[in-house]
Amino acid sequence: MSGLLQPPVEPSGALPAEPAGSAGSLGMTTGYLGATAATAVAAASRAKPTATVWRLLLRRTAFWVGAGIVLFWIVCAIFGHAFAPYSPLTQQLLFTNAAPSSAHWFGTDGLGRDVLSRVITGSRDILIITPLATILGTILGTILGLAMGYFGGVFDLIAGRIVEAFLALPIVIIAFLFIVALGPSTGTLIIVIGLVFTPLIARTVRAAAQVERQQDYVAASRLFGEGPVRVMFSEILPNVVPAILVEFTVRLGYAIFAVATLSFLGFGITPPTPDWGADIYANYIGLLSGYWWQTLFPALAIASLVIAVILIADSIEQVLAS
Amino acid sequence: MATFLLRRLGLMILTLWILSLIVFFAGQILPGDPARATLGPFAAPSAVKALDAQLGVNRPLLTRYLSWIGGLLHGNLGTSYEYRSAVEPFVRAALINSIKLALLAFVIVVPLAIIGGVIAALYAGRAADRVISVAGLALSTVPEFVSGVVLIVIFGVELKVLPVTASAGANASDFQQFRHLILPAIPLVLVLFGYIARMARAGTIEALNSDYTRTAILKGLPRWTAIRRHVLRNSLLPTITVIATQTGYLIGGLVVVETLFNYQGLGNLIFQAAVHKDFAMLEAGVLIIGAVYVLATLIADLLLTWLNPRLRLGGAE
Numbered sequence: 001m002s003g004l005l006q007p008p009v010e011p012s013g014a015l016p017a018e019p020a021g022s023a024g025s026l027g028m029t030t031g032y033l034g035a036t037a038a039t040a041v042a043a044a045s046r047a048k049p050t051a052t053v054w055r056l057l058l059r060r061t062a063f064w065v066g067a068g069i070v071l072f073w074i075v076c077a078i079f080g081h082a083f084a085p086y087s088p089l090t091q092q093l094l095f096t097n098a099a100p101s102s103a104h105w106f107g108t109d110g111l112g113r114d115v116l117s118r119v120i121t122g123s124r125d126i127l128i129i130t131p132l133a134t135i136l137g138t139i140l141g142t143i144l145g146l147a148m149g150y151f152g153g154v155f156d157l158i159a160g161r162i163v164e165a166f167l168a169l170p171i172v173i174i175a176f177l178f179i180v181a182l183g184p185s186t187g188t189l190i191i192v193i194g195l196v197f198t199p200l201i202a203r204t205v206r207a208a209a210q211v212e213r214q215q216d217y218v219a220a221s222r223l224f225g226e227g228p229v230r231v232m233f234s235e236i237l238p239n240v241v242p243a244i245l246v247e248f249t250v251r252l253g254y255a256i257f258a259v260a261t262l263s264f265l266g267f268g269i270t271p272p273t274p275d276w277g278a279d280i281y282a283n284y285i286g287l288l289s290g291y292w293w294q295t296l297f298p299a300l301a302i303a304s305l306v307i308a309v310i311l312i313a314d315s316i317e318q319v320l321a322s
Numbered sequence: 323m324a325t326f327l328l329r330r331l332g333l334m335i336l337t338l339w340i341l342s343l344i345v346f347f348a349g350q351i352l353p354g355d356p357a358r359a360t361l362g363p364f365a366a367p368s369a370v371k372a373l374d375a376q377l378g379v380n381r382p383l384l385t386r387y388l389s390w391i392g393g394l395l396h397g398n399l400g401t402s403y404e405y406r407s408a409v410e411p412f413v414r415a416a417l418i419n420s421i422k423l424a425l426l427a428f429v430i431v432v433p434l435a436i437i438g439g440v441i442a443a444l445y446a447g448r449a450a451d452r453v454i455s456v457a458g459l460a461l462s463t464v465p466e467f468v469s470g471v472v473l474i475v476i477f478g479v480e481l482k483v484l485p486v487t488a489s490a491g492a493n494a495s496d497f498q499q500f501r502h503l504i505l506p507a508i509p510l511v512l513v514l515f516g517y518i519a520r521m522a523r524a525g526t527i528e529a530l531n532s533d534y535t536r537t538a539i540l541k542g543l544p545r546w547t548a549i550r551r552h553v554l555r556n557s558l559l560p561t562i563t564v565i566a567t568q569t570g571y572l573i574g575g576l577v578v579v580e581t582l583f584n585y586q587g588l589g590n591l592i593f594q595a596a597v598h599k600d601f602a603m604l605e606a607g608v609l610i611i612g613a614v615y616v617l618a619t620l621i622a623d624l625l626l627t628w629l630n631p632r633l634r635l636g637g638a639e
Contacts, residue, residue, distance in 0.1 A: 062456070161333070161336050161337055161340055162340055164337050164340075165337050165338075165340035165341040165344060165612070166344065170577070170611070172577060172578070173577065173592060173608060173611065174348075176593075176596055177348045177596065177604070177608070178348065180596050180599070181348070250459075253463040254463060256463070257463050257464075257465050260465050260467075260468070261465045261466075261467065261578055264465070264467045264578065264581075265577065265578065265581065265593065266597075277465075277467075280467060280468075280471060284467075284471065284474075284582065287471070287474050287475065287478070287479060287486070288486065290479055292475040292479055292480075295471045295475070296471060296472065296475050299467075299468040299471040299472055300472075302464070302465060302468045303464050303468050303469075303472075306460070306463040306464055306465075307460040307463070307464070309463070310456070310459050310460045310463055311456070311460070313459075314455075314456050314459060
């Protein structure tokens with residue numbers, strides 16, 4: 001993004017200019033007034049029709065690579081149980097901790113389960129939880145952010161403080177506090193991660209909505225007698241959609257980060273269901289005995305998925321901001 | 323200037339207070355009876371009741387909140403349900419350990435990330451920029467335990483050059499302890515690099531596009547002199563904010579690294595407290611992290627005000 005595109009700094013003690021992509025992840029944030037780039041995206045992409053965006057997107061190698069990897073894992077999640085060489089749950093107790101071989105390409109784990117099969121089928125739960133959680137967080141965050149940006153004043157101040165207080169804690173810690181309370185389940189994970197993402201997304205949407213509010217069309221529609229809800233959702237929302245889209249894809253990457261981390265800590269997907277994070281936790285002690293294949297392959301699976309999502313997110317941001 | 327500081331201080335106290343509410347009530351909705359959890363399923367109901375009374379968990383919610391917050395204001399962090407002794411020594415020891423690890427990560431990441439960000443900005447849109455920006459963003463989304471596992475496999479298991487546990491033992495020398503902390507610090511460095519580099523890049527690009535830089539170039543200053551004197555001075559200011567706010571993450575987000583490398587820090591303390599339902603310990607640990615974050619933000623604000631004459635002389639706010 002070019003600095004020229006950036007709207008004026010907001011008049012407050014906090015500093016501006018945080019790239020949209022980096023707008024706070026696991027509790028990492030800059031001051032509450034951030035996400036200037038998101039507004040740049042919003043401003044730059046206003047005149048761009050969807051077809052053009054797609055055409056530009058498909059020209060990018062990074063987008064193709066990212067989309068290819070994500071598609072691969074989606075296929076594994078849906079059909080993995082059909083084409084995995086073994087059942088991910090079958091234990092061969094005479095064949096534990098076996099190194100990679102032609103029979104077991106990725107070796108076997110401490111219970112003699114085939115690591116390749118567990119890596120293939122382990123994509124399912126994480127690919128169900130993360131999109132749903134991100135969608136939930138995006139919807140709630142958009143509503144909150146629009147309201148904060150539109151109304152401003154005391155409402156913005158109070159909501160802003162609450163958002164800030166949540167941002168002071170690393171997401172993983174808030175999430176596991178609530179998961180300990182509610183008990184780990186797929187539903188809990190979706191709700192908790194969605195709620196934890198809400199303030200982060202609200203912050204971006206608020207910044208974008210504040211810029212939009214200054215535009216003439218908003219004043220015009222208010223003079224026309226449109227109520228606040230209508231102005232927010234029919235007038236402002238369509239113009240901040242690009243910023244929300246960028247935020248959504250980046251957030252998706254962090255949702256994978258969060259779910260994998262919670263599973264690793266034992267607060268996410270529970271054994272024996274194959275899951276990358278939980279499998280790494282179950283086997284990382286084996287690293288000391290040299291059984292690297294039990295943890296390395298699930299680790300590479302997680303890394304490939306998050307990097308793929310980030311490649312897509314970055315492509316979208318580049319296209320929208322160009 | 324004074325009103326600006328007072329305002330920041332007021333906002334900080336407000337944030338801390340809301341944080342204490344969140345932490346306290348999150349702790350209260352956790353299921354299970356602390357006395358029952360401590361004494362085990364076979365303890366007599368009368369013993370459970372007595373311990374509940376001793377721990378004070380059978381009092382009304384508001385009373386408990388007020389006595390908890392009152393204790394905090396007097397520097398009393400509460401009594402651990404699990405160890406039945408004051409939480410404070412545990413939290414203090416863990417905090418010191420975490421600070422050591424966090425400090426090492428900072429010392430490595432800050433110069434690297436600033437250099438990376440500035441290079442990306444100077445070559446904005448070109449290959450070097452794309453590589454630094456995308457790699458930084460991608461690395462910041464790879465969970466620490468994933469990069470940690472890869473590092474352990476490479477340096478601990480295959481090359482055998484670095485120890486794979488974070489604690490060197492009680493009577494290890496400082497140098498040995500330092501060697502043990504290198505591997506755990508790298509996953510933190512990888513996650514932080516992307517954030518700080520992105521901020522340094524954005525700040526530098528903004529300064530490069532400014533009128534004062536254009537003036538400096540037009541009046542014939544050599545490119546590097548202009549960059550050094552005019553661009554970097556201004557561009558690194560916002561980076562300070564992002565570095566400061568990462569402290570909160572560093573102290574808290576250590577949960578994963580400290581678990582993977584078996585290190586007795588604050589993250590590990592909170593994790594263990596959550597597993598054992600030791601609410602007093604959990605609340606104290608989480609609140610400390612929040613306080614560190616809020617404090618770091620305030621320090622960043624003060625530092626910025628001091629470094630930036632426009633803010634110091636009351637132009638802003």
